[in-house]
Amino acid sequence: MNDTATPLLGVRGLTLDIPMSSGVLHAVRGIDFDLHRGETLCIVGESGSGKSLTSLAIMGLLDKNIRRSAERMEFDGIDLLSASRRQMRSLRGDRIAMIFQEPMTSLNPAYTIGDQLMEALRLHRNVSREKARARAVELLEKVGITAAASRLGQYPHQLSGGLRQRVVIAMALMCEPELIIADEPTTALDVTIQAQILSLLVELTREMGVAMILITHDLGVVARVADKVGVMYAGELVETGPAADVFGKPLHPYTRGLLRCIPQPGKTQRGAELGTIPGIVPSLIGDVQGCAFRTRCPHAIDACRDAIPERGTPPHEFLCVHPDGARAAEGEPA
Amino acid sequence: MNAPVLELRNVAKTYRVKQGLFGKAKPLNAVNDVSLTLNKGEVLGLVGESGCGKSTLAKILLGLEAPTAGQVLVDGEEIGGQGRLALARRIQPIFQDPYSSLNPRKTIADIVSLPLRVHGVGDATSRAKSVRETLELVGLPARVLNTYPSQMSGGQRQRVAIARALIMHPEIVICDEPTSALDVSVQSQILNLLNDLRKEFGLTYLFISHDLAVVEHLATRVAVMYLGRIVEEANVADLFDAPRHPYSRALLNSVLTPDPSQGVPDTQLGAAYPNPINPPSGCHFHPRCPFAQSHCKANAPRPVPREGGHVECHLHDPDSPMYRPDFTV
Amino acid sequence: MALQRIADPLLEEITGPNPRQILRKRVTGHAGLLFGVGVVLVLLIIAILAPVLAPHDPYAQNLANRMVKPVFMGGTWEHPLGTDHLGRDYLSRLIYGARVSLLIGTVAALISGVIGTAMGVAAGYFGGKVDAVVTFLINVRLAMPVVLVALAVVAILGGSLQVVIGVLGLLLWDRFAVVMRASTLQVRRREYVAAAQAIGASTPRVILSEIMPNIANNLIVIVTLEMAHAILLEAALSFLGLGVQPPTPSWGLMVSEGKNMMLFEPWLVLIPGIVLFILVLAINLMGDGLRDVTAPENRS
Numbered sequence: 001m002n003d004t005a006t007p008l009l010g011v012r013g014l015t016l017d018i019p020m021s022s023g024v025l026h027a028v029r030g031i032d033f034d035l036h037r038g039e040t041l042c043i044v045g046e047s048g049s050g051k052s053l054t055s056l057a058i059m060g061l062l063d064k065n066i067r068r069s070a071e072r073m074e075f076d077g078i079d080l081l082s083a084s085r086r087q088m089r090s091l092r093g094d095r096i097a098m099i100f101q102e103p104m105t106s107l108n109p110a111y112t113i114g115d116q117l118m119e120a121l122r123l124h125r126n127v128s129r130e131k132a133r134a135r136a137v138e139l140l141e142k143v144g145i146t147a148a149a150s151r152l153g154q155y156p157h158q159l160s161g162g163l164r165q166r167v168v169i170a171m172a173l174m175c176e177p178e179l180i181i182a183d184e185p186t187t188a189l190d191v192t193i194q195a196q197i198l199s200l201l202v203e204l205t206r207e208m209g210v211a212m213i214l215i216t217h218d219l220g221v222v223a224r225v226a227d228k229v230g231v232m233y234a235g236e237l238v239e240t241g242p243a244a245d246v247f248g249k250p251l252h253p254y255t256r257g258l259l260r261c262i263p264q265p266g267k268t269q270r271g272a273e274l275g276t277i278p279g280i281v282p283s284l285i286g287d288v289q290g291c292a293f294r295t296r297c298p299h300a301i302d303a304c305r306d307a308i309p310e311r312g313t314p315p316h317e318f319l320c321v322h323p324d325g326a327r328a329a330e331g332e333p334a
Numbered sequence: 335m336n337a338p339v340l341e342l343r344n345v346a347k348t349y350r351v352k353q354g355l356f357g358k359a360k361p362l363n364a365v366n367d368v369s370l371t372l373n374k375g376e377v378l379g380l381v382g383e384s385g386c387g388k389s390t391l392a393k394i395l396l397g398l399e400a401p402t403a404g405q406v407l408v409d410g411e412e413i414g415g416q417g418r419l420a421l422a423r424r425i426q427p428i429f430q431d432p433y434s435s436l437n438p439r440k441t442i443a444d445i446v447s448l449p450l451r452v453h454g455v456g457d458a459t460s461r462a463k464s465v466r467e468t469l470e471l472v473g474l475p476a477r478v479l480n481t482y483p484s485q486m487s488g489g490q491r492q493r494v495a496i497a498r499a500l501i502m503h504p505e506i507v508i509c510d511e512p513t514s515a516l517d518v519s520v521q522s523q524i525l526n527l528l529n530d531l532r533k534e535f536g537l538t539y540l541f542i543s544h545d546l547a548v549v550e551h552l553a554t555r556v557a558v559m560y561l562g563r564i565v566e567e568a569n570v571a572d573l574f575d576a577p578r579h580p581y582s583r584a585l586l587n588s589v590l591t592p593d594p595s596q597g598v599p600d601t602q603l604g605a606a607y608p609n610p611i612n613p614p615s616g617c618h619f620h621p622r623c624p625f626a627q628s629h630c631k632a633n634a635p636r637p638v639p640r641e642g643g644h645v646e647c648h649l650h651d652p653d654s655p656m657y658r659p660d661f662t663v
Numbered sequence: 664m665a666l667q668r669i670a671d672p673l674l675e676e677i678t679g680p681n682p683r684q685i686l687r688k689r690v691t692g693h694a695g696l697l698f699g700v701g702v703v704l705v706l707l708i709i710a711i712l713a714p715v716l717a718p719h720d721p722y723a724q725n726l727a728n729r730m731v732k733p734v735f736m737g738g739t740w741e742h743p744l745g746t747d748h749l750g751r752d753y754l755s756r757l758i759y760g761a762r763v764s765l766l767i768g769t770v771a772a773l774i775s776g777v778i779g780t781a782m783g784v785a786a787g788y789f790g791g792k793v794d795a796v797v798t799f800l801i802n803v804r805l806a807m808p809v810v811l812v813a814l815a816v817v818a819i820l821g822g823s824l825q826v827v828i829g830v831l832g833l834l835l836w837d838r839f840a841v842v843m844r845a846s847t848l849q850v851r852r853r854e855y856v857a858a859a860q861a862i863g864a865s866t867p868r869v870i871l872s873e874i875m876p877n878i879a880n881n882l883i884v885i886v887t888l889e890m891a892h893a894i895l896l897e898a899a900l901s902f903l904g905l906g907v908q909p910p911t912p913s914w915g916l917m918v919s920e921g922k923n924m925m926l927f928e929p930w931l932v933l934i935p936g937i938v939l940f941i942l943v944l945a946i947n948l949m950g951d952g953l954r955d956v957t958a959p960e961n962r963s
Binding site for chain 1: 590
């Protein structure tokens with residue numbers, strides 16, 4: 001990865017606060033990442049880690065009561081923090097596209113697929129109906145939908161879940177976006193369909209040079225799709241790095257714990273005890289100090305209550321007081 | 335250890351589905367001539383895509399749906415003759431969504447003691463004792479007794495659901511996607527708990543899941559379901575190491591292990607899952623099968639025995655012209 | 664030994680208040696609900712204690728003292744709200760009238776509530792033919808104009824408190840049936856219903872202890888709305904002379920009796936009208952408030 005070039009998307013110190021009746025919920029607490037053209041970043045985390053809010057914050061689609069702040073948030077030189085609503089609207093769907101978990105939420109049941117595909121293009125580009133139609137057919141074919149021309153007149157409910165998600169992907173690609181943000185795009189689908197949709201996403205982003213942020217809770221998906229991985233816990237990116245490094249040599253105790261929790265065919269012995277992460281995610285309401293994972297961490301020490309230094313060497317970095325990620329303490333060679 | 339506790343003989347469930355306002359009702363074979371045996375202490379994993387009939391099968395076993403044909407035998411006795419209460423004592427469910435499986439208006443004590451009250455077991459004090467013991471068994475302190483489901487996390491709720499299922503000491507537990515609504519770190523706790531409880535009480539599980547890694551981890555035998563039929567059934571090692579049915583192979587291929595050195599696999603399942611109202615002729619799987627020939631289109635395969643089960647594929651049938659004894663995919 | 668390993672050490676954190684505490688907090692923070700409940704309670708107490716509170720016999724006529732003005736318009740404290748065209752004490756009639764309004768509202772809402780809930784829950788739970796029949800009955804009922812049917816029935820049977828209650832009770836169940844059917848459909852798909860069935864619970868048990876508690880909040884809201892509806896319909900019927908018959912004091916009847924003198928003595932109409940308005944407003948505020956505070960808190 002070329003870290004010297006200006007990234008397509010640069011985020012520094014993104015913070016999201018939600019005022020609640022019982023205090024301020026610090027949902028996202030100062031995350032940094034860079035995304036270059038053509039790169040795929042997977043943000044993985046459990047529910048409540050703030051991963052979905054992060055994607056909405058980039059798109060400018062947060063609820064009004066959520067306070068967003070950051071040192072820097074730039075998309076191809078455009079400051080997303082100061083961008084007006086109009087600017088954001090013209091970016092969304094044009095240069096940045098979004099794919100949601102449930103395809104039915106992004107497709108309007110009252111309009112045909114063709115109408116919605118063409119609308120996506122004609123909203124941002126001044127093209128004729130014929131051209132938009134041709135592009136719609138071309139993209140439906142590209143996402144592997146057979147008899148594309150005849151599908152244009154169909155309504156979303158006439159398609160299966162997998163086909164709908166393909167239509168959503170085609171819709172996202174209509175304007176040749178430079179960045180796609182996909183939030184759990186395959187969670188609602190069967191495993192067989194999941195594999196098809198993921199390979200489609202990987203192929204298309206590679207072929208068209210599109211950058212992608214893929215948000216998921218599934219470590220398997222991350223490993224197979226990501227160039228870069230960000231592991232999110234309690235509103236922080238606790239470990240970031242190239243996929244091979246994060247999975248091959250996980251440094252943060254949370255990442256290591258997660259990987260031990262899932263049965264891995266071939267590695268885990270069948271029927272054996274699985275690893276667990278005891279406890280629950282701490283409340284992020286009020287002042288949060290030190291390492292948020294310390295209440296569940298097997299290696300927590302007193303110093304974990306203080307500010308946590310960033311460790312590791314770019315591009316593989318992690319947040320922990322233990323410089324070696326406590327590998328030694330777990331009886332593994334460092 | 336190997337006595338069959340649950341046996342399904344040629345069980346079928348057909349719904350009549352109306353298409354459109356004036357359309358003629360068409361039969362939908364949700365479960366189509368399924369025969370299965372669960373032996374004491376084993377975990378039978380049931381896998382398949384959504385709509386394959388695995389949830390309908392679970393409902394039949396729980397007595398929530400009546401089969402249209404065939405027999406379900408518990409300990410050699412037919413379900414119909416046992417009555418609903420007798421069946422409920424022996425088979426209990428754990429559902430997928432712990433947010434929906436607990437009545438939000440009831441306290442945890444009420445929820446867990448409901449089976450005892452329905453079956454009129456013991457008096458108030460002995461029930462309360464039994465509830466406390468069962469909660470302890472699933473790792474919940476007695477303090478939760480007077481709390482409500484809304485005050486608990488997903489993992490805690492699933493523990494309550496497990497306690498409710500176990501309080502009557504059933505022999506068989508139907509686990510319908512018990513961890514798919516939970517976070518990864520909680521999922522492993524629940525899987526460990528289920529595994530421990532099985533060993534401790536000699537329980538038999540029917541474990542329904544779409545997560546093949548979980549099934550491989552927990553199950554002792556696996557049944558693969560496609561369009562209402564069990565297309566392959568085998569011991570877990572045999573199925574995962576050497577799947578015989580092309581569909582089993584496709585399913586296994588689609589498992590995404592967290593291995594960054596591999597890309598996204600090609601399942602080679604070209605076509606979409608067929609509409610169960612108009613199932614394909616012959617072998618139901620032939621439109622998606624990379625090995626299909628014209629023979630598959632015309633003839634339905636018959637079950638051929640294999641270790642710990644059977645497989646339904648012409649490639650493995652010695653009487654079929656397509657027979658390839660060396661075919662392991 | 665296995666237990667130690669299974670137990671979740673952070674389980675001490677049972678988070679958040681329980682549903683009852685949430686409910687209490689929401690109720691005490693809801694001004695509209697508190698106002699509505701307060702007004703309805705006060706009127707209820709007045710209605711119950713009418714014989715004690717009323718300064719005069721509401722039926723006692725005094726033709727020498729007709730249409731005495733209320734105290735704030737220059738009348739005397741002998742008749743704080745004046746007297747009507749037959750010289751009856753207006754305040755006493757108003758107090759006794761609260762009995763009629765609240766009785767009709769409550770009993771009619773109860774009767775229609777029982778009918779509508781039974782039909783709606785049965786339709787939602789059993790589905791199929793039961794649902795088809797109930798849906799048909801609802802449609803038949805919705806096709807009947809309530810006021811015209813009530814007028815016709817009362818005209819045939821003669822107006823009386825019992826007839827008005829009966830007619831309204833038998834006519835106002837449609838909203839109960841529609842809402843209870845929809846709520847039941849929603850709740851019966853929840854897995855806890857299947858879990859109770861799998862435990863072996865009988866159908867009445869499943870309906871009463873698993874389904875009803877989860878649709879009760881909607882039921883309460885409709886009860887209040889239909890109460891207000893029934894009270895207004897009674898007033899309308901009485902106004903038209905087809906409801907409660909004179910000399911029984913009813914607010915609708917009082918408006919009707921005062922309308923002849925409306926241009927000269929507008930307070931004859933205004934006083935019962937305003938009281939009726941306040942009662943109906945309070946009941947509606949109560950219903951709205953109940954809907955707000957009992958909204959499902961479970962899935963937050």
